[in-house]
Amino acid sequence: MFPTLAPLTPGAAIAFLPFALFIGGWVAWSDMKLMKIPNKTMIALLAVWLVVGLAAVFLTGFPLQSWAWGWVLAIITLVIGFLANALRLVGGGDAKFATAMAPFFVAADWRYVFILAASCLIGAFIVHRIIRRIGFVRRATPDWVSWTSRDFPMGLALAGTLIFHLLLTIPGAF
Secondary structure, three states: OOOOOOOOOOHHHHHHHHHHHHHHHHHHHHHHHHHOOOOOHHHHHHHHHHHHHHHHHHHOOOHHHHHHHHHHHHHHHHHHHHHHOOOOOOOOHHHHHHHHHHHHHHHOOOHHHHHHHHHHHHHHHHHHHOOOOOOHHHHOOOOOOHOOOOHHHHHHHHHHHHHHHHHOOOOOOO
């Protein structure tokens, strides 16, 4: 029997947000510049879930059981990501970052998660394709691999998904 889990509390989302903004920005920048997501970003985000998550359990009322199940969700996402990467459906960095993001979505309504992820993917794709055509942006960032790559820097959309999820969890953020 599966336990009844509670999603992130607004207090927990507020606690996670500054770290997610920094790490998400790092992921987006790195993926656009190099078309690679450093392993350090995944370690950093999982460390945030460990440390800030435990603090949120004791300080904001985020349930310990939901925090622990976040780790289970990360393991499930790791297995799925590994298989998707082996089938060449997603990049390795994308799969690893999705693994690190997964705990933050514990007990979230999966319809909401898929709509949010799809919206962020479409928005990031359109914005990336427009920005890479702007002359002064290209001159300021001539060595960015994503400007000329056929591939899309999925880290941009993944980071947006995490950040918007946290923002949407905070009442009055929008």
